[in-house]
Amino acid sequence: MATIYDVAQLAGVSPATVSRVFNGTSVSSEKAEAVRAAAKQLKFVPNRTARSLRRQSSEVIGLVIPDIENPYFTEMARGVEDVASEAGYSVVLCNSDSEIEKESTYLDIAIAEHMSGVIIATASDESSLDGILATGRPVVAVDRDTDYEIDSVIMANRAAGAAATRELIDAGYRRIAYIGGPAQIDTAAERADGWRDALAEADRAVESDLLRFSTFRVDGGRAAMEELLALPEPPDAVVAGNNLIGVGAIQVLSEHDLTPPKLGVAVIGSLPFTTLSPKAVTVVRLPARHMGVTAARMLLERIRGDVQPARTIVLRNELQAATPR
Amino acid sequence: MATIYDVAQLAGVSPATVSRVFNGTSVSSEKAEAVRAAAKQLKFVPNRTARSLRRQSSEVIGLVIPDIENPYFTEMARGVEDVASEAGYSVVLCNSDSEIEKESTYLDIAIAEHMSGVIIATASDESSLDGILATGRPVVAVDRDTDYEIDSVIMANRAAGAAATRELIDAGYRRIAYIGGPAQIDTAAERADGWRDALAEADRAVESDLLRFSTFRVDGGRAAMEELLALPEPPDAVVAGNNLIGVGAIQVLSEHDLTPPKLGVAVIGSLPFTTLSPKAVTVVRLPARHMGVTAARMLLERIRGDVQPARTIVLRNELQAATPR
DNA sequence: ATGAAAGCGCTAACAC
DNA sequence: GTGTTAGCGCTTTCAT
Numbered sequence: 009m010a011t012i013y014d015v016a017q018l019a020g021v022s023p024a025t026v027s028r029v030f031n032g033t034s035v036s037s038e039k040a041e042a043v044r045a046a047a048k049q050l051k052f053v054p055n056r057t058a059r060s061l062r063r064q065s066s067e068v069i070g071l072v073i074p075d076i077e078n079p080y081f082t083e084m085a086r087g088v089e090d091v092a093s094e095a096g097y098s099v100v101l102c103n104s105d106s107e108i109e110k111e112s113t114y115l116d117i118a119i120a121e122h123m124s125g126v127i128i129a130t131a132s133d134e135s136s137l138d139g140i141l142a143t144g145r146p147v148v149a150v151d152r153d154t155d156y157e158i159d160s161v162i163m164a165n166r167a168a169g170a171a172a173t174r175e176l177i178d179a180g181y182r183r184i185a186y187i188g189g190p191a192q193i194d195t196a197a198e199r200a201d202g203w204r205d206a207l208a209e210a211d212r213a214v215e216s217d218l219l220r221f222s223t224f225r226v227d228g229g230r231a232a233m234e235e236l237l238a239l240p241e242p243p244d245a246v247v248a249g250n251n252l253i254g255v256g257a258i259q260v261l262s263e264h265d266l267t268p269p270k271l272g273v274a275v276i277g278s279l280p281f282t283t284l285s286p287k288a289v290t291v292v293r294l295p296a297r298h299m300g301v302t303a304a305r306m307l308l309e310r311i312r313g314d315v316q317p318a319r320t321i322v323l324r325n326e327l328q329a330a331t332p333r
Numbered sequence: 334m335a336t337i338y339d340v341a342q343l344a345g346v347s348p349a350t351v352s353r354v355f356n357g358t359s360v361s362s363e364k365a366e367a368v369r370a371a372a373k374q375l376k377f378v379p380n381r382t383a384r385s386l387r388r389q390s391s392e393v394i395g396l397v398i399p400d401i402e403n404p405y406f407t408e409m410a411r412g413v414e415d416v417a418s419e420a421g422y423s424v425v426l427c428n429s430d431s432e433i434e435k436e437s438t439y440l441d442i443a444i445a446e447h448m449s450g451v452i453i454a455t456a457s458d459e460s461s462l463d464g465i466l467a468t469g470r471p472v473v474a475v476d477r478d479t480d481y482e483i484d485s486v487i488m489a490n491r492a493a494g495a496a497a498t499r500e501l502i503d504a505g506y507r508r509i510a511y512i513g514g515p516a517q518i519d520t521a522a523e524r525a526d527g528w529r530d531a532l533a534e535a536d537r538a539v540e541s542d543l544l545r546f547s548t549f550r551v552d553g554g555r556a557a558m559e560e561l562l563a564l565p566e567p568p569d570a571v572v573a574g575n576n577l578i579g580v581g582a583i584q585v586l587s588e589h590d591l592t593p594p595k596l597g598v599a600v601i602g603s604l605p606f607t608t609l610s611p612k613a614v615t616v617v618r619l620p621a622r623h624m625g626v627t628a629a630r631m632l633l634e635r636i637r638g639d640v641q642p643a644r645t646i647v648l649r650n651e652l653q654a655a656t657p658r
Numbered sequence: 659a660t661g662a663a664a665g666c667g668c669t670a671a672c673a674c
Numbered sequence: 675g676t677g678t679t680a681g682c683g684c685t686t687t688c689a690t
Binding site: 009051053054055056057058060061066076077079082083085086089093098100101102103110113114116117119120121122139143226251252255258259262263279280281282283284285 | 334376378379380381382383385386391401402404407408410411414418423425426427428435438439441442444445446447464467468551577580583584587588604605606607608609610
């Protein structure tokens, strides 16, 4: 691997000049040309490690998400990546797997690798950002809000839960259940609150039997749906608290020959790769990519030195209603 | 941020001793204790950048994939990650978006960041690994083979194509189309060869009208399926060259009220998050996670200095047949 | 505008 | 077993 010394020697200049050429500071155009030619000839690639060590920062941003196999998060990752790479930053994707330990390891890596900043969808409300924030690096929370005074981009979860539920009410369903993620995750709780809101608003009883907190994964949706169907008085409709729960629930319904809209289904979040008719299921789309884009922009502003007070941006969701039955 | 010098001073030892404690070389237990105590007190985190610069390597492996939104690749990423983190390595996920330029940027980053090795599903057969291989870093190819003499883990693509097709033949379908990815991507071409094999084996004519090369994405599957249905003599079954093509094709079929098995469908790769009855579609499962696991193990062996000749591992696929109609 | 030189934090010879 | 020291490749004062 060629270094700036090799390039400097070949170009007949000092290493400092080579560095300047690659950092856009003023260099006479002849020397700059010579340096570029030499660099090309030697296939010189600047050593980022050395640069980071010297500068105490690197043009890398960390993106920590709880489930890399969830299309909601990969869609968000795309948004982050597009903005970041546009600005010359690369994105390191870290999968915390919803485990606080893994999450904290990745956060340590972010510090140790001198990453410029971090965008994180926390694994739980126990997640600690103390270490990374102590280094002064900017951190932006996405999807899930935190107790820290940091920028965050979240969804209108309560409104989404209410909109989904309302849609099923309007379609004429009577007993509407709700399957959410883990109760201790705020987004799950808020969406469930929205479900309650909509039921109350329509003067419906809120039966605790019909409220299920599960996992934000397909198997969670499956298990909860099975339980609901086994109830003495099963529901005639269900709100799925996220995309994967929706998939699991619909799978179970199909197996029981209750494919929607036989049993009404509304999903908070897009149904990934669905092969279902879009008319059969109500979808409250969450703008995941947009969330990523917004978070990345905020982070870049902070990296560039913006010091205004922490902002929280709440993204509106879009209702894609099924046709009433 | 505390450095080893701070720790050394507090513990009353030399920086080298601190380094030794953190690298597991022999240090008297009293001093080791003192160092650990000092490190804890100062919240010392070893600076990976400095370590990498010095060691000319870092415990990070790069994983370059062409589509982060494709569950096939994220499933593979999980496999890689599980093995890597077990061995103390972290994984940096890079999305080339099937673009050679992005791919080569990420490869440059891998070099510049001193990553220990790279696992790559190449964007195309034009992909150049010259740069990264010149550095002596191990590279393992996954999913798509390369012209380089490197380890690779690939699927039995031709066999998968044949198995999928054979299943439709056995189920009694007469005109079986094939929708594959871009013809210049080997995996796409090989799977199509399998389709030809199976047709020939059954003494069926191979009509070029029924062979479509598209993209490996949902929209590609949709477009090709629409074209096939618009044919004067449309097919009565179709083989989808990958998971996303399968999703697109089934979407179009559902819209035309031809939901499988009305029109037969076989998919090479798992149908992600499907809500379809598993009986309706033949799936030739590709062991993506296993591919990731295998590739990661091979890479780690190479990183540890294994110098045996390049190996190619071909993974068997599993047939999950639909019930014959 | 350019060069000389110090130093980012760590590791690995090399001495003792 | 432990300390001293050079140096990984780069950026950035400070002179010139």
